[in-house]
Amino acid sequence: MSPPISMVLPMTDAQTVFDAWWGWPPPVLDPAGPYAESVTVLAWALFAMGAVVTAIVAAALYVALFGPAKLKARIGGEKTVWIMGIAFPGVVLLGLLVWGLTLTASLTDPIRGDEQRIRVTGHMWWWDVEYLDAQGRVVLRDANEVHLPVGRPVVLELRSADVIHSFWVPNLSGKKDMIPGRTNLLKVQAEKAGYFGGVCAEYCGGPHALMGFVAVAHEDADYRRFIAGEPLGVPSLAEQQDVPGQLPALARRTGAVAPVSAQAGAVGGALDGEALFMANGCAACHRVAGTEANGLAGPDLTHLSRRLTLAAGVLPNNRGSLQGWIADSQAIKPGNRMPSYDLLSAQDVAAIAEWLDTPR
Amino acid sequence: MAAACKAPAESRHDFDDKAAERGRIVAAAAGCAACHRLPGIDWPQGRAGPDLTAFDGRGPIAGALPNTPGNLAAFVRNAPAAKPGSTMPAMPITPSEARDVAAYLYGIADD
Ligand SMILES: [Cu+2]
Numbered sequence: 001m002s003p004p005i006s007m008v009l010p011m012t013d014a015q016t017v018f019d020a021w022w023g024w025p026p027p028v029l030d031p032a033g034p035y036a037e038s039v040t041v042l043a044w045a046l047f048a049m050g051a052v053v054t055a056i057v058a059a060a061l062y063v064a065l066f067g068p069a070k071l072k073a074r075i076g077g078e079k080t081v082w083i084m085g086i087a088f089p090g091v092v093l094l095g096l097l098v099w100g101l102t103l104t105a106s107l108t109d110p111i112r113g114d115e116q117r118i119r120v121t122g123h124m125w126w127w128d129v130e131y132l133d134a135q136g137r138v139v140l141r142d143a144n145e146v147h148l149p150v151g152r153p154v155v156l157e158l159r160s161a162d163v164i165h166s167f168w169v170p171n172l173s174g175k176k177d178m179i180p181g182r183t184n185l186l187k188v189q190a191e192k193a194g195y196f197g198g199v200c201a202e203y204c205g206g207p208h209a210l211m212g213f214v215a216v217a218h219e220d221a222d223y224r225r226f227i228a229g230e231p232l233g234v235p236s237l238a239e240q241q242d243v244p245g246q247l248p249a250l251a252r253r254t255g256a257v258a259p260v261s262a263q264a265g266a267v268g269g270a271l272d273g274e275a276l277f278m279a280n281g282c283a284a285c286h287r288v289a290g291t292e293a294n295g296l297a298g299p300d301l302t303h304l305s306r307r308l309t310l311a312a313g314v315l316p317n318n319r320g321s322l323q324g325w326i327a328d329s330q331a332i333k334p335g336n337r338m339p340s341y342d343l344l345s346a347q348d349v350a351a352i353a354e355w356l357d358t359p360r
Numbered sequence: 361m362a363a364a365c366k367a368p369a370e371s372r373h374d375f376d377d378k379a380a381e382r383g384r385i386v387a388a389a390a391g392c393a394a395c396h397r398l399p400g401i402d403w404p405q406g407r408a409g410p411d412l413t414a415f416d417g418r419g420p421i422a423g424a425l426p427n428t429p430g431n432l433a434a435f436v437r438n439a440p441a442a443k444p445g446s447t448m449p450a451m452p453i454t455p456s457e458a459r460d461v462a463a464y465l466y467g468i469a470d471d
């Protein structure tokens with residue numbers, strides 16, 4: 001599958017994973033916190049080392065081909081093999097091994113107990129995300145995005161509901177596998193507010209390539225609002241500048257237009273979206289807090305209206321993409337575990353979308 | 361170049377290539393393709409709305425509105441307001457982006 005076209009957008013503010021990954025420097029070389037920082041330093045060190053070794057090999061090759069016989073005789077002996085072929089790589093590789101292992105160990109720093117705890121469970125092909133208090137009680141259940149407080153350490157408790165997935169936000173840390181039956185811990189910390197793309201980095205079948213998420217680092221006040229389930233402030237389209245040829249990234253992020261129900265001629269409002277949601281079996285797979293819907297086979301839809309993306313990071317979340325997803329998710333993410341509802345009327349789909357899109 | 365292909369003012373196909381290309385990028389970023397097949401957008405190719413690779417720029421927009429650039433731009437930005445009862449929702453694009461999207465659609469019709 002060729003990359004979605006949104007990758008070509010030079011957006012400063014990301015919306016989907018694809019947007020978040022666009023730009024220079026690439027996320028792996030653009031650490032946003034201490035744990036990613038050390039990985040980036042290691043990456044540059046490895047790159048530098050590779051460059052040095054390549055230069056030595058090229059020089060040796062040059063000498064072997066065109067060098068004076070005397071020089072060749074001097075450095076061509078067994079001693080060179082011992083030094084350059086065994087001692088040098090031995091020392092360098094041992095050093096790297098020690099560095100790499102201690103660095104890996106430091107990525108799983110001991111838990112002090114005052115970190116924010118977030119439990120992320122990989123599913124084929126989406127992420128269940130639960131925010132826990134210090135006692136491990138679930139404070140907020142959400143999906144497909146991970147919100148972090150800036151400047152505070154966060155411990156991610158990584159699990160899998162089915163096959164092996166791997167959690168990777170290159171700006172924040174290295175990859176960590178999510179293994180069925182285990183809980184792997186990953187400590188991250190964001191030092192700046194922003195949007196960072198994340199993906200599943202372990203092939204997990206089917207639409208694995210469309211299994212991403214967006215990590216959002218908030219300043220403290222915003223983070224508290226997020227945890228409290230409050231709407232996140234986004235300027236309405238009217239407040240945004242309309243610069244021809246330039247995309248107002250903020251609007252794009254949440255699809256901030258007036259609720260369709262408030263618009264002249266809207267269809268959805270006339271029908272009962274909640275009743276349609278229940279009658280069509282959506283509730284068997286999805287939870288919407290405060291209603292009968294309590295399914296666990298799909299993402300929690302309680303706070304869908306605040307979500308940046310749909311379908312695990314791949315579609316911008318707005319009313320249009322939401323209707324398209326409900327009506328025919330299989331056309332968008334082939335093989336995903338939600339059936340297409342192509343037999344529902346467009347009016348019913350609009351009504352369900354309207355109801356789901358209500359802040360709660 | 362853009363000036364060279366500028367059609368007379370009364371033409372429906374009054375657009376320039378740059379606007380059409382901007383419109384394509386806007387359409388991709390806004391997720392129009394979650395419901396429509398659109399040329400130049402490989403993924404997704406949703407099926408909930410009409411296939412727009414067949415957009416001809418002639419018939420009435422959504423079966424109801426005279427096919428003019430102004431109407432098309434208004435429709436892609438806020439369909440329920442432009443055509444009461446439309447099941448296509450308002451989309452998060454600005455008026456100038458909507459004009460670019462209209463140019464992109466007329467570009468399809470021209471090919
Ligand atoms: Cu996966």
